[in-house]
Amino acid sequence: MPFLKDIKYSLHVAMHPFDGFWDLKYENKGKLRMALGILLALTLTMIVKRQYVGYVVNYNHPLELNSINELKYIIFPFLLWCLANWSLTTLMDGEGKFAEIVITTGYALLPLILINIPNILLSNVITLREASFYHLLDALATLWFVWLLFIGTMTVHQYTVLKTITTMLLTLAVVGIIIFLGLLFFNLIQQIVSFVYTVYQELSLRG
Amino acid sequence: MRIKSSILVLVSVLLLVSLCPRPARAAPYEGYTYSYWGDAVQSPIAYLPSRAISGLEAGTGAWTAPGDLFVSAEGMLYVLDSGNGRIVVLDKEWNTLRVIEGFRNGEKKDSFNNPEGLFVTDAGRIYVADTENGRLVELDGTGTFVREIGAPKADVIGAGFEYFPRKVIVDKAGRIYVVGRGVYEGLIEFDSDGQFTGFMGTNKVQFDPVDLFWKSVSTKEQREKMVQFIPLEFNNADVDEDGFIYTTTVDKKTFSPIKRLNPSGIDVLRVGGEIPPIGDLSKDRSAFIDIDVTGNGVYRALDATRGRIFTYNEDGKLLYVIGQLGSQLGTFKNPAAVESYENAIYVLDRDLGRITEFTVTRFGSMVNEANTLYSSGKHDEAAKLWREVLKLDANYEMAYVGIGKSLLRQGEYKEAMTFLKLGNDREYYSKALGKYRREYMRDHFSIYMTGMIAMLLGGYVIVRLVKRPRKEGRVQDAVS
Numbered sequence: 001m002p003f004l005k006d007i008k009y010s011l012h013v014a015m016h017p018f019d020g021f022w023d024l025k026y027e028n029k030g031k032l033r034m035a036l037g038i039l040l041a042l043t044l045t046m047i048v049k050r051q052y053v054g055y056v057v058n059y060n061h062p063l064e065l066n067s068i069n070e071l072k073y074i075i076f077p078f079l080l081w082c083l084a085n086w087s088l089t090t091l092m093d094g095e096g097k098f099a100e101i102v103i104t105t106g107y108a109l110l111p112l113i114l115i116n117i118p119n120i121l122l123s124n125v126i127t128l129r130e131a132s133f134y135h136l137l138d139a140l141a142t143l144w145f146v147w148l149l150f151i152g153t154m155t156v157h158q159y160t161v162l163k164t165i166t167t168m169l170l171t172l173a174v175v176g177i178i179i180f181l182g183l184l185f186f187n188l189i190q191q192i193v194s195f196v197y198t199v200y201q202e203l204s205l206r207g
Numbered sequence: 208m209r210i211k212s213s214i215l216v217l218v219s220v221l222l223l224v225s226l227c228p229r230p231a232r233a234a235p236y237e238g239y240t241y242s243y244w245g246d247a248v249q250s251p252i253a254y255l256p257s258r259a260i261s262g263l264e265a266g267t268g269a270w271t272a273p274g275d276l277f278v279s280a281e282g283m284l285y286v287l288d289s290g291n292g293r294i295v296v297l298d299k300e301w302n303t304l305r306v307i308e309g310f311r312n313g314e315k316k317d318s319f320n321n322p323e324g325l326f327v328t329d330a331g332r333i334y335v336a337d338t339e340n341g342r343l344v345e346l347d348g349t350g351t352f353v354r355e356i357g358a359p360k361a362d363v364i365g366a367g368f369e370y371f372p373r374k375v376i377v378d379k380a381g382r383i384y385v386v387g388r389g390v391y392e393g394l395i396e397f398d399s400d401g402q403f404t405g406f407m408g409t410n411k412v413q414f415d416p417v418d419l420f421w422k423s424v425s426t427k428e429q430r431e432k433m434v435q436f437i438p439l440e441f442n443n444a445d446v447d448e449d450g451f452i453y454t455t456t457v458d459k460k461t462f463s464p465i466k467r468l469n470p471s472g473i474d475v476l477r478v479g480g481e482i483p484p485i486g487d488l489s490k491d492r493s494a495f496i497d498i499d500v501t502g503n504g505v506y507r508a509l510d511a512t513r514g515r516i517f518t519y520n521e522d523g524k525l526l527y528v529i530g531q532l533g534s535q536l537g538t539f540k541n542p543a544a545v546e547s548y549e550n551a552i553y554v555l556d557r558d559l560g561r562i563t564e565f566t567v568t569r570f571g572s573m574v575n576e577a578n579t580l581y582s583s584g585k586h587d588e589a590a591k592l593w594r595e596v597l598k599l600d601a602n603y604e605m606a607y608v609g610i611g612k613s614l615l616r617q618g619e620y621k622e623a624m625t626f627l628k629l630g631n632d633r634e635y636y637s638k639a640l641g642k643y644r645r646e647y648m649r650d651h652f653s654i655y656m657t658g659m660i661a662m663l664l665g666g667y668v669i670v671r672l673v674k675r676p677r678k679e680g681r682v683q684d685a686v687s
Contacts, residue, residue: 055628056637061244125644128637 006034014110017148021155024107025100032099035106038113039078043070045113045120054123057134077175081105084174085153085167092167094157104152108145115141235538236515236531238570240603243481243631245488248602253518253527253571254552256537258301261561262288265303267295270560274323275374276544276553284546284553285327286562287335292319294333294350307333307350317352319344324374324386336372336385343375343385343401356383359395359403376446384444384452391440393472394452408472410438410456447500451475455508459492465508465519479522486510486517493517499545503582505575507552509545514538516545516552520578524605527574529565530554537563570599577609586613608632615639620646 009029013020024030047067050060082105086098096104119137126134154164238252262270271290278284283304284297294307309318324336331348343356358370371388372395378384381399384407393406414436422430439461441454452468453476462483467476478484486493486508493510500506504521514532519525529552531538541558550567567575577592590613593606600606607630614623615635620643627636648655 056633056640063244125640127641127644128633129641 006031010034010038010107010110013107014114014144014148017151018155020107021104021152024103024152025096025156030100030103030107032103032106035103038106038109039075042109042113043074045116046070046074049116049120052124053120054126054134056126056128057123057131078105078109080175080178081171084178085171088167088171088174089157092157092163094159094167096153096156100156104156105149108148108152111144111148112141115144234529235533235535236529239528240525241482241488242602243604245482247488250527250600250602251570252529252568253574254529254565254567257551257564257566259536259561259563260297260301261559262295265295265297265301267303267306270295272557273555273560274543274557275325276546276555276562277325277327278546278548278553279327279331280329282548284562285325285333286555287322287325289321289323292322294325294335305350307346310344310346310350310352312352312355324372326375326377328377329379332377334375334377334383336375338371338373338388341370341372343372343383343397354401356397356401359397361403361405363405364403374443376444376452378446378450378452379448380450384446386441386444386454389440391438394441394444394454394468408441408452408454408466408468408474410441410458410461410466412436412438413458413460443495443497445498445500445506447504447506448502453498453500453506455495455498457494457496457511459494464493464495465498465506477522480524482525484508484517484519484523484525486515487513496542497544499547501547503579505578507545507547509542509554511542514542516554520605521582526578526605527571537565539563570596573599574603577606581605581609586616589613604630606630608635611635611639615642618642 009020009023013024013030047070050065050070082098082102085105086096086101088094089096089101115137119134119141122137123134150164150168153159153168154161157164157167159167234252234255236252238250239247240250242248262268267288268291270286270288273286274289275287276284277287282299284301286295286297288295292308294305295303296305296307298304309316311317319335319337320339322335323338326334328334332353333346333348333350335344335346337344337355341358345353345355347353358368369389372385373388374386376384382404383397383399383401385395385397387395390406391409393409396404396407398404418434418436422433425433439456439458442457444452444454446452450470454466454468456464456466458464462485463474463476464486465476465484466474469475476484482488486495487510491512493508493515494512495508496511497509498506499509505518505526507516507518509516515528515530517525518527518529530542532540534540539554539556539559541556542554543557544555546553546555550572552565554563554565555561556563573592573596577589577596580586580589580592586609590610593603593609593613596603596606597610607626609630611623611626611630611632612635614620614626615638620639623639624636624643627639
């Protein structure tokens with residue numbers, strides 16, 4: 001049962017990050033398909049969360065729910081993070097390969113699933129007064145995720161603590177730059193397309 | 208052939224449909240309300256225009272820019288014909304009872320000069336804010352002069368103070384409150400003897416952070432030329448049975464254009480829902496220019512931006528909206544005042560010099576009645592009416608909340624949860640959920656407890672079974 005073993009290993013990473021990420025890098029225990037599987041599972045969890053989280057803590061307008069949005073909020077940022085982190089660490093003597101970065105980030109996402117699924121169930125039986133428990137668990141999930149991401153980045157690139165923190169902050173900045181360049185690029189393309197179209201229109205109307 | 212004939216049929220049907228007259232619209236405006244999410248949702252019309260009267264029809268000659276309207280406790284209409292400086296009194300059937308053109312002030316004949324506000328006490332005393340003359344005039348019911356109250360005199364009032372009373376209200380104790388033009392300190396309060404006692408309630412100063420920045424970097428000379436940050440003035444007021452004063456302000460930025468002032472001038476308006484009473488939730492906000500308080504804390508505010516009347520209940524929840532700018536019966540050119548009496552709403556149009564009467568529809572009266580019962584805590588009686596309301600308007604969120612609260616009291620927790628969810632009331636939903644949860648656990652305690660014990664036992668046994676061989680294995684390893 002290799003699949004079951006993968007799951008067991010990913011849980012091991014979440015519980016013992018130092019040990020887990022070390023094995024992930026140097027014993028090739030991390031699987032790309034597992035990381036992508038976790039990403040997919042997280043996307044599904046978030047879709048379910050938006051729809052089915054208890055009414056007491058659910059402030060989503062049901063008419064405005066759109067599962068495609070999760071691509072924007074989860075998959076797109078995930079890819080951006082990996083890309084930005086890779087671009088940055090290749091310049092900053094990071095030892096991680098792109099695949100390793102993807103795997104690490106993917107495995108780090110696991111707590112979000114682990115906590116959110118029980119949290120969704122719990123939220124359906126709590127009252128407003130107990131809603132803080134829900135929010136507490138929500139915050140815990142995020143903290144756990146950031147913690148894993150931190151350890152993962154540190155292990156994969158063999159950085160010191162301070163350098164890891166700097167790298168992570170810089171990665172966020174790079175993400176911003178990538179978004180900016182992307183928007184600029186699309187804007188320019190749009191301008192070019194409209195220019196070509198105008199020229200075509202002019203010619204076709206005159207001809 | 209078949210295609211041809213079918214096309215022919217289609218064309219003839221279309222022709223017939225287009226020839227049929229479309230059903231006449233019952234009202235020149237749409238009924239709507241706002242959902243929890245701030246979306247405008249259609250709703251039945253609560254009040255329909257029934258009749259209108261102008262000065263010519265009343266036999267007094269046209270009213271020139273009438274500024275205020277008051278409906279007395281007996282249902283008599285007092286119209287302040289500002290342009291002509293007179294008061295026209297109509298009875299319930301809209302027959303002209305009296306026209307007060309002037310009065311004898313001591314020895315000489317006196318009259319009004321462009322008065323803008325009018326108030327009639329329960330005893331029938333008429334108070335007029337005689338704007339251009341800078342005084343209040345009190346008349347008795349027949350139009351005989353009683354007294355006049357001039358500009359307030361006190362040390363706190365600067366020498367440059369210009370007194371132009373625009374609106375006047377009188378509470379049960381005889382205290383007089385005046386809305387002055389350009390008076391941003393609040394309402395001018397006089398005691399029953401006409402002595403100035405102070406200013407009451409003010410709007411908060413609002414400023415733009417950007418302006419504040421420029422002000423802080425500019426020199427003193429520059430600063431003196433800049434606009435001062437001063438609070439906006441009240442533009443109208445009304446008083447309720449308990450002596451609370453409702454004020455309106457034309458301010459398209461604030462979220463409290465309507466205030467309910469307690470005797471010490473503090474705003475105590477209740478805002479229950481997510482949306483405060485600000486009128487339309489569009490970019491070009493509503494500008495409230497008049498307010499009318501009816502019983503049970505229900506108040507109606509007149510919006511000059513779109514000529515609409517917004518009716519709110521005591522929790523600040525929007526009940527219904529009527530009216531619109533336009534030129535048909537039931538729409539206005541320049542609405543100036545709103546009043547209500549029993550099942551009718553009266554709106555005075557300054558430009559047309561006309562009063563329009565709106566009478567309540569079935570939907571409107573059901574909402575009114577249900578809301579009255581609801582606000583007096585009779586949730587079960589209210590729930591019956593709310594169910595009727597829902598038959599006419601399934602979008603009416605307040606009805607769901609009303610029914611939900613009633614069910615919650617009756618102990619129908621699960622059903623209450625459904626209704627409170629539909630009405631988007633998280634607080635009461637949560638209460639119902641708590642009660643339901645307790646009830647559910649009490650009923651199913653034995654099953655869950657048995658299940659839990661079984662699981663614990665099972666878990667223990669499995670752990671024992673799994674662990675034992677390992678231990679033996681380890682021991683064997685150690686031996687070998």
